[in-house]
Amino acid sequence: MSYSLDELKRLFPPGRFLVKPGELAPYESDALTAFRARPLAVVLPESHEEVAAAVRWCAKHQIPYVARGSGTSLSGGSLPIDGGLLIGLNRMNKLLRLDAKERLAVVQPGFINLQVSNAAAPYGLYYAPDPSSQPVSTIGGNLAFNSGGAHCLKYGMTSNHVLAARVVLPDGETVELGSESLENTGPDWLGLFVGSEGLLGIATEVTLRLLPRPETYHTVLAAYDSLAKAGEAVAAVVASGLLPGAMEIMDSLAIEAAEAAVKAGYPLAARALLIVELEGETSQVEAEARHLEEVIRQSGAYEVRVAQNADERMKIWKGRKAAFSAVGRLSPDYIVQDGVVPRSRLGQALAEIERLSARYGLRVANVFHAGDGNLHPLILYNGRVEGELQRAEELAGEILRLCVALGGSITGEHGVGMEKKAYMTEMFSEDDLNAMQRIRQALDPGELANRGKMFPGEAPALRFHGAHPLEKAGVISRE
Amino acid sequence: MTLMPSSLAEVQEAVRTYQHVRPRGGGSKPALSAPLEGQTVLEMTGLTGVLEYDPGEYVLVARAGTRLAEVEALLAEHGQYLPFDPPFVEQGATLGGTVAAGLSGPMRQRYGGVRDFILGVQFVDGQGRLVRGGGKVVKNAAGFDLPKLMVGSLGRLGILTEVAFKVFPFPKATATLLVDFSGLEEALEALYRLTGSPIELYALDLLPPATLALRLGGLPEALPARLERLQSFLGQTGQLLQEAAEARYWRHLNRLPLGEGSLVKVALTARHIPDLEKALGSTPRRYLSAGNLLYLTWNDEPDRLDALLKAQGLSGLVLKGTVARSQLGINLEHVLGHKVSRALDPQGKFSLHAPLP
Incomplete structure (x- = not known):
């Protein structure tokens, strides 16, 4: 062991300083399993001071590092750096304070997303951002990647629900960003930090805003004989002035998979299913529901179901949430993208994806957040067939370019990470990227923090490794 | 000196040419746009116009010098609005000035402030380069x-030239209840009970000494029942404003x-209100968005307000009135801020402090 590594070892007790190959293996990749790298060592800090000490060690010896929570990043955002340090934050998993009166929770970065809502539930409160990784993904990772979920049109993303953060900068210094107020009187430094994909520092304490749980939900499932009709229905809902909490569409391939997996009772012959959910004060929701019924009736749905109780609602959502892992039944492997298009271009985007799918000879299932134009094409392939992964990646790239060409974005919620950095130039000019780089280099001249992510540059070769162990176990899914 | 650029290239040229520049929109917040000695003013109202707006997308893109009044009129034609409810619409405020000042109004209570609705920006950095960030879709993480x-x-950090916002449908019907309480403590107790309840309000303002202004919005057929519920929740009927009077x-x-004096914005939480109320005396003021935002008019020495805010651990921003420094209260400066500012403006062209002679 080198002198410098010895110095790091002295900062952490045995068991929280890992260097043996067997100990490092679980940290070699995240949910984007096509990439893999072997870190120099893994440290598992339990306090802000330990995180700062590890970062200072990296700065002193110019060792690049990656901070990681549960490793559910779909963009390879928490992929380690070959020969770099991996700072695992799962042990910093405490709820430090829950103030029901002020409606906020202060947590450590390794605290799990869903547990925030669980802790807030006795007070009638919840934490709004709901990425489908929420049973396992951590707040620190959600913060770094500005995670989304099914309710972003109305409630925004993670960034809209973070009030403050204590941050270790890449030089080891500590800053406090934000405050408990929703307002601010200077530049929104916290706004810059959230979603910076670990390049600007590591959050060690995060203040989250909690919302009162909606009083009533009204969940509608509508079946269509074409994807285009479902897309038009979304446009009609929006045009009617309603603002649903969620609007989701699944295509026939996704329906088939979900049905096989969880028997949600979906109409099997449907070419497309639309889920619309209203939420809020009971009398308002009841009135909105009457308007929605009329809009859906006119949209050409051939079958409409309204959840009559919480169980029926859960059943509708269960199929939707299971759709991703269920696709695994249709194909040995798949990759998922999360490009965004303007809502009015959804139909065009889906038709184009269908055309690309035929051209590449790879099936594509579509499950998406229709309310905010956030696509989730699942490209099905067989990793054991020579060249199929590369072909799937090419198809994915074409879909990203298509999203940008239609006026959208390469990522709605998964982040750029390792996976999409080559496509940043599709969306941003050289001057745009330079400005972001200058910000990054001002804080991290050695580019140590999450080196190799977000900005265009070399990426390690893709290799086929199959699904993430947690995914195989059905714990996480890729949306 | 004052320049009025009419193109992006002219803004870039001005930043490259002059040593110290200060952008000004509609001038509705003079404490933030009055030039210091040696600063060249860039009047941004020559760069106006809505560039993209499709009501079905809930997205509006406009040049930064576009006046709020123009934007709001266009949105209203389609039953939509800027949900963060920016102030000074009739005073000529622009989109760029609103973003740069970070100002939201009473209706931020329902869906959030200006930070929650901005989707994209284009700006000229301190070296005259044109930079874009964000996008033009409602969800984006790139x-x-x-x-x-x-x-x-x-x-x-830069001179805003274009901004993109998420917009929402305006509620089809609204009604406002003004409710007086016997004292501040009772009013705050009601405020906390409301914010923890599923009752959804478009505005929740506290008017000292002890009145709450509560705005409901939604479908007209549901509004009477919701009003009744709100009244029974509070245990009193209050004064009801509707239709034109409410608007x-x-x-x-x-x-x-x-009133006359220095208009100041303060960021806070409701927790600070009891102590502030003791300290502020007869200062005209109004707390917005369940105590997250305070606007007040100060007629005493700025130093006294500065000290008062510091003592409460709060920060303030002077919008109108003559002060040496627009930022009051606790020091929000930190190393991240300094480094990012230098990265975007290495020569200090946009410095808020008087240039050295």
Whole structure:
């Protein structure tokens, strides 16, 4: 062991300083399993001071590092750096304070997303951002990647629900960003930090805003004989002035998979299913529901179901949430993208994806957040067939370019990470990227923090490794 | 010296040419746009116009010098609005000035403030380069969130030239209840009970000493029942404002009519209100968005307000009135801020402090 590594070892007790190959293996990749790298060592800090000490060690010896929570990043955002340090934050998993009166929770970065809502539930409160990784993904990772979920049109993303953060900068210094107020009187430094994909520092304490749980939900499932009709229905809902909490569409391939997996009772012959959910004060929701019924009736749905109780609602959502892992039944492997298009271009985007799918000879299932134009094409392939992964990646790239060409974005919620950095130039000019780089280099001249992510540059070769162990176990899914 | 650029190239040229520049929009917040000695003013109202707006997308893109009044009129034609409810619409405020000052109004209570609705920006950095961040769709996670960074940046990081916002449908019907309480403690107790309840309010203002202004919005057929529920929740009927009178009430407030003096914005939480109320005396003031935002008019020495805010651990921003420094209260400066500012403006062209002689 080198002198410098010895110095790091002295900062952490045995068991929280890992260097043996067997100990490092679980940290070699995240949910984007096509990439893999072997870190120099893994440290598992339990306090802000330990995180700062590890970062200072990296700065002193110019060792690049990656901070990681549960490793559910779909963009390879928490992929380690070959020969770099991996700072695992799962042990910093405490709820430090829950103030029901002020409606906020202060947590450590390794605290799990869903547990925030669980802790807030006795007070009638919840934490709004709901990425489908929420049973396992951590707040620190959600913060770094500005995670989304099914309710972003109305409630925004993670960034809209973070009030403050204590941050270790890449030089080891500590800053406090934000405050408990929703307002601010200077530049929104916290706004810059959230979603910076670990390049600007590591959050060690995060203040989250909690919302009162909606009083009533009204969940509608509508079946269509074409994807285009479902897309038009979304446009009609929006045009009617309603603002649903969620609007989701699944295509026939996704329906088939979900049905096989969880028997949600979906109409099997449907070419497309639309889920619309209203939420809020009971009398308002009841009135909105009457308007929605009329809009859906006119949209050409051939079958409409309204959840009559919480169980029926859960059943509708269960199929939707299971759709991703269920696709695994249709194909040995798949990759998922999360490009965004303007809502009015959804139909065009889906038709184009269908055309690309035929051209590449790879099936594509579509499950998406229709309310905010956030696509989730699942490209099905067989990793054991020579060249199929590369072909799937090419198809994915074409879909990203298509999203940008239609006026959208390469990522709605998964982040750029390792996976999409080559496509940043599709969306941003050289001057745009330079400005972001200058910000990054001002804080991290050695580019140590999450080196190799977000900005265009070399990426390690893709290799086929199959699904993430947690995914195989059905714990996480890729949306 | 004052310049009025009419193109992006002219803004870039001005930044490259002059040593110290200060952008000005509609001038509705003079404490933030009055030039210091040696600063060249860039009048941004020559760069106006809505560039993209499709009501079905809930997205509006406009040049930064576009006046709020123009934007709001266009949105209203389609039953939509800027949900963060920016002030000074009739006073000529622009989109760029609103973002740079980071200002929201009473209706931020329902869906959020200007930071929650900005989707994209284009700005000229301190070296005259044109930079874009964010996008034009309602959901986007690509690259650093430069749009949010620009909120409240006061022109110190760049000169905004274009902004994109998420917009929402305006409620089909609204009604406002003004409810008096026997004292501040009772009013705050009601405020906390409301914010923890599923009752959804478009505005929740506290008017000292002990009145709450509560605005409901939604479908007209549901509104009477919701009003009744709100009244029974509070245990009193209050004064009901509806239709034109209600619209007038809020339109009037959009000017932040708090009398003559220095108009100051303070960021806070409801927890700070009891101590502030003891300290502020007869200062005209109004707390917005369940105590997250305070606007007040100060007529004493700025140093006294500075000290008062510091003592409470709060920060303030002077919008109108002559002060040496627009930022009051606790020091929000930190190393991250300094480094990012230098990265975007290495020569200090946008410095908020008087240039050295």
